[in-house]
Amino acid sequence: MQEIKPQLKTAVAAALDALGVADPPEIIVQETPEGKEGDYATPVAMGLARSLRKPPPAIAAEIAEKLQLPQWVKRAFVTGGYLNFELEAGFVTQTATQTAEPWAKLPGKVLLEHTSVNPNKELHVGHLRNICLGDSLARILRLAGRNVEVMNYIDDTGRNAAESLFALEYFGLGASEGYKKYDHFVGDAYVRLHQEMADEEKKATIEKGVQETLHRLEAGQLRSEVDRLLRSQLQTMYRLGAEYDALVWESDIVREGLLSQAMKALENTPYVSRPTEGKYAGAFVMDMSPFIPGLEDPYLVLIRSNGTSTYTAKDIGLQFWKMGLLGGVKFKEYDTQPSGHLLYTSFPQGSPMDFGKATETINVVDARQSHALRIVQASLEVEGRPDLAQGCFHLAYETVLLEGKQMSGRKGITVSVDEVMNEAVKRARAIIAEKNPQHPAPDQAAEMVGVGAVRFAMIKTEAKKQIDFRYEQALSFEGDTGPYVQYAYARACSILRKAAEQGLLDEKPDFAQTTAYEVGLSKTLLRFPEVVQEAARAKAPHILAQHLLELAAAWNAYYNAKTPQGKPATVVLGAPQGLRGVRLGLVKSLQSTLKMGLELVGLAAPEVM
RNA sequence: GCGCCCGUAGCUCAGUGGAUAGAGCGUUCGCCUCCGGAGCGAAAGGCCACAGGUUCGAGUCCUGUCGGGCGCGCCA
Incomplete structure (x- = not known):
């Protein structure tokens, strides 16, 4: 399909040149509004009125006179300050019936992360927006010639996963109860556990059990339990039409030492320190003020004084891996998706593969985490890679309300x-x-x-508009x-x-x-x-x-x-x-x-x- | 308090600085002698939150005000 507008632009540009216009503006060609004569038009004469000291219609007329038009332009004429073009009907339709040529492949790799649902319960309509946005964008970018890798991050060492798995144990539900989809089954237990926690005495017992489960998760001892839940969630994603290239498990990121490698890398910059006194005594902190102006408190804790790492630190490690600053994650085949496309997963005993090493990243994450993602981006500048920081894009979407109300996964106020x-x-x-x-x-x-x-x-x-999910x-x-x-x-x-x-x-x-x-x-x-x-x-x-x-x-x-x-x-x-x-x-x-x-x-x- | 986002028809939303601001839902009235009526046509419905500014030209850009949402933890 040859493009009509660029050809008209070129013709107008040549006419301006013939008129001796020294500093021609950008030429805009647009469709004429409904009910107006002609098919396409340019308002270029209006912008030239001042410098040429002539009224726009006169300029438009001069341009029209100098125009060397392709034979498919039936006529060019002036209306107001606009220069309009009426095209041969047959040509327009013939052009529209020619098949488009595919776009050229563009260099670089885009790593697009979306979905990243906690492996702890069934997907609800809040997740829906993330998946649909991310999956659609991946498809669009690919058609536009980008090399896109789609990643789904599995937060298998988070508190949510621990609570769900512990809930099964707590209620004695571990075995397979086949009466409903497994992720729903686990989700029910999770919600029940939170109801139980209203009782202070039970809450203490539960807290102990959750902590213990958390440790087992970090040690990778509950992988098959998480796996079962994840496969159940994937059925929902597949049904929506979403597919991925790789799953990256948080426990693998931690086990491969990406977190400590990232911290080590940051340690060589002048922006991190370990204060010995004051508010941050004993912690490992980063000074963000040179990169994010206007911060009330410029310090960000990466490693707590008790030695555990913060969520942000993990995100930084992951981001460094995505952009090829760190290596070491291994992969293996995980599933054949409905389209036939293979899905890979990070795995301790897997083999090295080419995932990551992206020049650009897109993180589909809801807008409430804009600040956190800004910090992750700035950490690349801390590391001395403003080029990579520039390649970070946060696709921030606003939250989804349910019939006008805020949802709550914990309380079970959601629709799956x-x-x-x-x-x-x-x-x-x-x-x-x-x-x-x-x-x-x-x-x-x-x-x-x-x-x-x-x-x-x-x-x-x-994406940046809040939407209200209404059934009807x-x-x-x-x-x-x-x-x-x-x-x-x-x-x-x-x-x-x-x-x-x-x-x-x-x-x-x-x-x-x-x-x-x-x-x-x-x-x-x-x-x-x-x-x-x-x-x-x-x-x-x-x-x-x-x-x-x-x-x-x-x-x-x-x-x-x-x-x-x-x-x-x-x-x-x-x-x-x-x-x-x-x-x-x-x-x-x-x-x-x-x-x-x-x-x-x-x-x-x-x-x- | 500081920061980010939003404010367009009764409701839900489109609208790369360009011509008379557009859809859908809802309301009213029409259209199967025609290839699919999940459709089409028409009517009604607007100080594009408000006030300044930039521009030949502002719903769109800038500043301020007012409303609404969300962030700003040794939480995740």
């Missing part, structure tokens, strides 16, 4: 991802039964639509939803199926017959590559989701378009020969673009729904 998906699929199945009783594979389609609705609901809003909204299949986009896709598939049956698929297009209806849809289609690039640049999947809604809307509007007399204006299969070829080409292009777009936000593309 499994439950949400089950309900969504159930509803989708009912709608299929109602609307398409002859459906050849209703259960598969219901799965695609139900899960798609949930996933799209998580993606469509900008997230499970809606109408309006600004995933199923709306899927429906548009299925509709296009349906036409192409019929065209194939009638042997029309390869009909030659006669672009001279192109109408204004095709041009509108074509222009929206032509925006797709720009949108993908912008979503990748801004690391913002919602940009793509929003465009998919626009694209589906443009297609639906085209599909239903009527002549002023109220007759169908855009019938594809019944169109005159030649025009039919044009329309079929457009539908093919739309169909494959929607498919690619759905894939990028992680939704399945059902051919029939």
Whole structure:
């Protein structure tokens, strides 16, 4: 697909040069608003008014005079201060029906960490946003030519995991109780344990047991227990469509000595110390003030006076590993994911592999931890690597409310991802039964639509906006939803199926017959590559989701378009020969673009729904 | 107290400094003699929180104010 806008820009730039404009501004070419004449326009004359001491329309007219336009520009004309271009309808549509060339591979490696759910209970809707954002962004960056490695961090030495495992022991539930999904089973025990802790006497016993479990976790003695829970959680992630390259366990990071290596490295810088008196006596601290201005207390504790390391210290060790400053973690195969892609895991007796050593990192973590991540980033500057610090990106998303209220995992005030998906699929199945009783594979389609609705609901809003998870909204299949986009896709598939049956698929297009209806849809289609690039640049999947809604809307509007007399204006299969070829080409292009777009936000593309 | 984020239609949200600020939900009215009505068209609904500023041009950039969310531990 050759790009139209850059060619117009080049033409305008050449005209400015011919006019002798000394210091030309950046040339912006945009689509003309609905209802205006022309297809594309540039406001460049307005910015030049002052320096050229002429009114914008006069400048625009001069530019128009000097323009050497490609033959596909029907006319260039001035309206107000704008210079507008009207293009040959056939050319626009022909361009939109050409297949895009893949983008060039870019150098460097992006290590993207997402999910990183505590291995202690089932996933809830708060985790959902993290997974959907991270997985979609990974897909977008890959299409944009980046080498992306997706990592899921397993905090198996944290307090949450210890509480859950101890809860099983405490309630005598260790053995397999197959009545529900294992992560739910463990999660129930965890919530029960916290209820039990309301009793002060029991709390003391429990605390002792949790501490003991914590030690066993750190020693790696409970790996198979964590493993069982993790595999159960992974089923949920896979069902959502998320996959990973590597799992990195915290206990492995600690065991391989990455933490102490990182501390040793920092020790050689002038910013760390071990105060012998005062507030921080006996601790190992880092002075952040040269790197983060405005701190009330510039000191950050890395190792407590009792010798244990802080969470931040562990994060620094991990970040140093991600960016290749430390080595030593070993890996082995862990699972074959639904797509067939192998998943690896860190493992003490594994083999060295090429994970890590990234030039850029993306951490998908909720916005409450912005400060902590800023410190991790600054620690790279402490280490004398501002270049690497620059490569750190925190994809901060705001928290998810549940029906307007804050969730609480401890108290069990959550809705699980499994439950949400089950309900969504159930509803989708009912709608299929109602609307398409002859459906050849209703259960598969219901799965695609139900899960798609949930996933799209998580993606469509900008990450930094707090969202409220409401059942009725997230499970809606109408309006600004995933199923709306899927429906548009299925509709296009349906036409192409019929065209194939009638042997029309390869009909030659006669672009001279192109109408204004095709041009509108074509222009929206032509925006797709720009949108993908912008979503990748801004690391913002919602940009793509929003465009998919626009694209589906443009297609639906085209599909239903009527002549002023109220007759169908855009019938594809019944169109005159030649025009039919044009329309079929457009539908093919739309169909494959929607498919690619759905894939990028992680939704399945059902051919029939 | 200091710092970060948000404030756009009744509700939920889009909106790379450019033309008359757009969707969805909800409300009202239309559209299957047409390839899928999970759709389409139309109506109604806006001091883009407020006040200054920068600019030829501000929902968008800057400053301040007011509302709301979240951070700022030898917690994780």
